[in-house]
Amino acid sequence: MSNKRETIALGLSGGVDSSVAAFLLQKQGYNVIGYYMRNWSSDLGKFKCPWKEDRDYALRVANHLKIPFYTLNFEKEYKKKVVDYLFEGYQKGITPNPDIMCNKEIKFKIFLEKALKLGADKIATGHYAQVKKDSPHIRSGEAGKNGFHLLKGRDKNKDQSYFLYTLNQKQLSKTLFPIGTYTKPQIRKIAKQAKLPTADKPDSQGICFIGEVNITELLKTEIKPRKGDIITTEGEKIGEHDGVWYYTIGQRKGIKIGGGIPYFVVEKDLKNNKLIVAKGSWSEELFSNTCIIDDIHWINKKAKLPLKCSAKTRYRQADQIGILDKYKNSYQITFKEKQRAITSGQSAVLYQKEECLGGGIII
Numbered sequence: 001m002s003n004k005r006e007t008i009a010l011g012l013s014g015g016v017d018s019s020v021a022a023f024l025l026q027k028q029g030y031n032v033i034g035y036y037m038r039n040w041s042s043d044l045g046k047f048k049c050p051w052k053e054d055r056d057y058a059l060r061v062a063n064h065l066k067i068p069f070y071t072l073n074f075e076k077e078y079k080k081k082v083v084d085y086l087f088e089g090y091q092k093g094i095t096p097n098p099d100i101m102c103n104k105e106i107k108f109k110i111f112l113e114k115a116l117k118l119g120a121d122k123i124a125t126g127h128y129a130q131v132k133k134d135s136p137h138i139r140s141g142e143a144g145k146n147g148f149h150l151l152k153g154r155d156k157n158k159d160q161s162y163f164l165y166t167l168n169q170k171q172l173s174k175t176l177f178p179i180g181t182y183t184k185p186q187i188r189k190i191a192k193q194a195k196l197p198t199a200d201k202p203d204s205q206g207i208c209f210i211g212e213v214n215i216t217e218l219l220k221t222e223i224k225p226r227k228g229d230i231i232t233t234e235g236e237k238i239g240e241h242d243g244v245w246y247y248t249i250g251q252r253k254g255i256k257i258g259g260g261i262p263y264f265v266v267e268k269d270l271k272n273n274k275l276i277v278a279k280g281s282w283s284e285e286l287f288s289n290t291c292i293i294d295d296i297h298w299i300n301k302k303a304k305l306p307l308k309c310s311a312k313t314r315y316r317q318a319d320q321i322g323i324l325d326k327y328k329n330s331y332q333i334t335f336k337e338k339q340r341a342i343t344s345g346q347s348a349v350l351y352q353k354e355e356c357l358g359g360g361i362i363i
Contacts, residue, residue: 007031008176009115010124011107012061012069014054017126019061019198020187021178025124026065028178033120034062034069037111039078039102054204060197072114074106081105087222093270094345095248097163104166112174122174128153129161129356130180131172148172150299150356155183162315165349165359166297216246216254228273230257233266233285241275244268250286250341264341287338291322293348293360294330303357310351311335313342313362319351331360 008025012018012034025032036058040049055071062069082101089096107125115123130151148169153159167175179187191199225242232238239257241247247254251265255277266285267276278285291313303309305326310319311333322335333348342362349359 005031006121007033007119008122008124009111009118009120010034011111011126012036012058013126013204014057014061014198014201015126015204016191016196016198016201017128017179017187018058019126019196020182020190020194021124021126022061022065022067023190023194023196024178025176026067032065032067034058034067035111035115036069036071037106038071038073039075039106040083041075057198057201064195064197072111074110077110078102078106087219089345090219090245091223092345093245093268095343096345097347099163100166100347103163108164108167108171108175112171116174122176124176124178126179127160127164127177128155128158128180128184129164129177130154131175131177133173148300151180151354152351152356153177153180158184161351161356162312162347162349165299165347165356167299168297169300172299219246226273228275230255230263230275230277232263233276233278233283238263238277244270244273244275247275249343252281281340286340288342289335289338291333291335291339291342291348292327292330292363293333294363296331296358296360298358299356300358307350309357311348311359312351313339313348314346324350330363 008030010018010022010025010032012022014036022032022034036055038051038055041051059069082098082105085101086096086098112123130153132149132151134147150161150164150167150172152161188199223243223245227240227242228244229237230239230241239255241255247265247268249265252262255263255265257263257277261279262281263277263279264281264283264286265275266278266283269276291311303324305324307324309324310321312319320335320337320339322333324331324333344362346362347359348362350357
């Protein structure tokens with residue numbers, strides 16, 4: 001079956017992954033249109049987003065492949081939905097995940113909506129993930145609106161399903177992940193064979209669209225410092241900090257305590273502006289075998305509880321076996337083994353084998 005009639009709006013970021021996605025879609029016969037999302041161009045003090053360089057790469061790729069190319073400006077929405085969310089979360093003492101919010105509010109919401117209005121049949125991105133549709137022979141009552149599943153990318157080292165757990169059935173039905181069945185080395189090889197301008201371009205790091213930044217320095221542009229005490233779990237004052245909101249659970253770097261003893265953040269007392277630290281990375285206070293989550297989202301049908309599954313409480317973590325069940329007005333994951341540095345504001349993402357079931361915000 002030919003895909004030539006289908007028009008795909010591809011998020012062309014200027015990186016190698018989305019570039020190869022464009023090449024693969026074109027090779028499959030789709031009508032590909034490249035869109036660069038200009039989400040952040042403002043300067044935060046000394047922080048500058050490399051959007052001009054990225055857009056130039058995206059344009060060069062589009063010209064190389066002879067596909068149409070446009071720039072969409074989502075700066076206003078990105079500031080409100082992602083950047084403000086980041087600052088507000090840290091000010092409340094939690095550690096939010098801006099990349100998850102960017103996917104939820106920008107790429108798979110306003111970009112998808114805009115692309116469909118402009119005449120696209122679907123959107124595509126360079127994420128390492130896969131979408132699986134239920135087979136047609138499944139009874140309609142079983143499939144119904146629950147026909148799409150989010151699976152991990154083939155390259156387990158690059159799998160990005162963790163950042164995509166907020167996607168719903170409608171979004172998945174309108175989304176393609178062309179590189180999801182490839183490994184990163186394969187993507188680099190394809191890029192070189194296709195002579196794509198991004199073949200040797202390094203992968204981007206840091207916050208989605210803003211780039212690689214020192215998070216503490218970034219936060220200081222909006223959240224004023226307020227000195228407070230650094231207290232050990234035994235109650236001893238051993239130093240001062242500039243504000244508890246600049247730190248995250250499990251953090252060692254940046255605490256600036258001398259003496260050669262490694263201290264790690266185990267608690268943030270926002271009310272009294274005290275930073276609680278413990279000695280050593282294996283301190284008992286850093287570990288817990290339970291995790292409470294809120295704002296739970298199911299990608300497919302809602303699971304029956306209690307649910308035996310695996311979960312990640314941070315990106316790149318190995319799947320951790322546990323049981324999900326109701327807990328008061330929220331949900332709780334009880335892990336088989338104790339987990340290190342479970343952090344409020346981050347997401348706990350649920351899996352069964354290769355399928356991402358959904359997830360929620362850690363409270």
